[in-house]
Amino acid sequence: MNDFLSLFDPGGGVWILAKILTLIGLSVYVVFALVIVKQVDHMTDTLEVGFESQLKAIAIVHLLFALGTILFALFVL
Template identity: 50%
Template structure:
């Protein structure tokens, strides 16, 4: 193993860990969005609260699915 291959492996590992870290932060962001949407729909009555809540929940589910997919692929 040459030095270049060694550093390439380290760089690749740090890149993958960084990507997973930022995807985890995005899950936290999605959870906060869901909480804010729930709070907003309790405060304001628009008439289509269930649609807005469903979109926020779908956003959280997709972000978790992307994280799980990236965890297994990377």
């Protein structure tokens, strides 16, 4: 029983598993953010109205935020 409860202690097995799953989930999200950047690029090539640079900047900021989150999770968790 004590061995089972020790899994939930900080640094225990459950939290290591949670960290791995969190990093996997965030990695998938980074791929999604890359897809958004690619698609915004493709969409702005199809239609140019004068707001393209701002849209690309927003997509890149989103990607950087995703990368920042995964790095944060890697070092803090």
